[in-house]
Amino acid sequence: MQLASSLALITGGVSGLGLAVAKHLVAQGAKVALFDVNDEKGAAAVATLGEANARYFRTDVTSEADVSDQVQAAREFLGGLNTVVNCAGILGAGRVLGREAPMPLANFQSTVMVNLVGSFNVAKAAANLMQHNDARDDGERGVIVNTASVAAYEGQIGQAAYSASKGGVVGMTLPMARELARFGIRVMTVAPGVFWTPMVDGMPESVQESLAASIPFPSRLGQPEEFADLVAYILGNTYLNGETIRLDGATRLAPK
Numbered sequence: 001m002q003l004a005s006s007l008a009l010i011t012g013g014v015s016g017l018g019l020a021v022a023k024h025l026v027a028q029g030a031k032v033a034l035f036d037v038n039d040e041k042g043a044a045a046v047a048t049l050g051e052a053n054a055r056y057f058r059t060d061v062t063s064e065a066d067v068s069d070q071v072q073a074a075r076e077f078l079g080g081l082n083t084v085v086n087c088a089g090i091l092g093a094g095r096v097l098g099r100e101a102p103m104p105l106a107n108f109q110s111t112v113m114v115n116l117v118g119s120f121n122v123a124k125a126a127a128n129l130m131q132h133n134d135a136r137d138d139g140e141r142g143v144i145v146n147t148a149s150v151a152a153y154e155g156q157i158g159q160a161a162y163s164a165s166k167g168g169v170v171g172m173t174l175p176m177a178r179e180l181a182r183f184g185i186r187v188m189t190v191a192p193g194v195f196w197t198p199m200v201d202g203m204p205e206s207v208q209e210s211l212a213a214s215i216p217f218p219s220r221l222g223q224p225e226e227f228a229d230l231v232a233y234i235l236g237n238t239y240l241n242g243e244t245i246r247l248d249g250a251t252r253l254a255p256k
Contacts, residue, residue, distance in 0.1 A: 001082065001136070001143060001235050004029030008083035009074050011061055011122055014041040016197035017147065018087035020224030021231050025083075026053045028232070033074035035059040035088065035122070061088050061118030064125075071125040082133055084126045084144045085231055086119040091199050092161040108161040115165035119146050120172065123187070131183040138238050141184040145231050146173065148191040150248050157256040166191070170244045177242030186241040188234050193248025195222035216250040 008025055012018035013034030022032045026049050034056045036042055042056030055077045059070040075081040092111025094103050123144050130142030148169040155163025169189055177187035194200065194211045200221065203211075212220050230247055234240050 001140060001238070003232055003235060006030035006083045006235060007075075007078040007080045008085060009033045009035060009071065009078075009081060009122070009126060010085045010087060011035040011059070011118070012086075012088035012147075014038055014045040014056065016087065016199075017192070017195065017224050017227045018085065019045055020228040021085050021087065022049060022054060024225070024228035024232055026050070030083075031078050033057055033078055035061065035070060035074070061122055062113045064121055067121050067125050071122070071129065075129055080133065081126060081129050082142045083235060084123060084142075086122055086144070086146045088118055088122075089115045089147065089165075092165070093158050094161065095158050096160050103161070108164075111161040112165045112168070115162070116168040116172075119169055123176065127180055127183070127185055130185050131180075135184050139184045140186065140238055142186070143235055144176070144180075144185065144187045145234055146187070146189045148189050148244060150191050150193045150246060150251065150253060152191055152244075153246075154253045156253050173244055174242045181241070186238070188240055188242070189244040190227065190230055190234070191244050191246045191248070192227055193222055193246070193251045195224060195227060197224065214251060214254065215248070218249055220249075222247065222249065 006025055008030055010018045010022050010032055013022050014036040025032055032054045034045055046054050046056050057070045057074055060066045090111060094107050096103050133141040135141050146169050149166040151159050151163045152166035152170045173187055173189040
């Protein structure tokens with residue numbers, strides 16, 4: 001897919017990794033619909049990207065009805081829909097056995113609902129529309145890029161919920177790609193390591209420095225623009241399908 005022809009829906013699109021993807025695509029001539037729940041940041045993102053290029057849609061990715069309605073609205077604004085980049089996510093940190101009591105089930109459920117169910121919810125609603133797109137010369141009708149995490153593979157203490165949710169994203173990548181192949185829709189996942197995002201910004205500086213030092217090379221946190229570069233490459237390379245790519249500077253998370 002040529003980036004200039006991308007009509008993209010980006011969840012978590014008003015900050016962090018999602019906003020970086022939006023900026024990259026718009027710079028290449030694409031048009032984007034930003035799904036998020038932060039109205040203030042949504043307005044700021046649209047002001048940065050330009051109202052002709054971007055629109056913010058307040059969307060609860062865990063709601064099937066809300067997502068269905070907003071995906072339709074996004075397609076109307078975009079003039080079509082051939083790209084989805086799922087970046088919406090929450091950290092959901094907490095030990096299974098906390099100091100006072102075991103983790104409330106609601107904490108586990110909310111993390112899985114946003115990170116895993118939300119990604120599936122948006123992907124399937126978008127694929128339902130993409131299947132009717134006119135096929136390009138190579139047969140492609142759309143691309144879905146989900147976001148997992150290296151925690152899907154070596155989650156740390158306190159990341160049981162987060163790791164489970166991201167492991168689910170990795171796990172559904174291949175079966176979704178296999179199923180949607182007959183429609184010419186590709187499905188890929190990126191598993192980033194530790195990146196500069198709003199989640200990391202809230203951590204103490206000592207923790208940030210420790211995280212950076214644990215990365216073999218380059219020994220620094222990832223930049224959202226590097227994530228956006230990889231997403232853009234995935235969109236452009238039609239032979240990439242059904243795989244999860246780690247983007248982590250060769251880091252492997254320690255137990256804690």
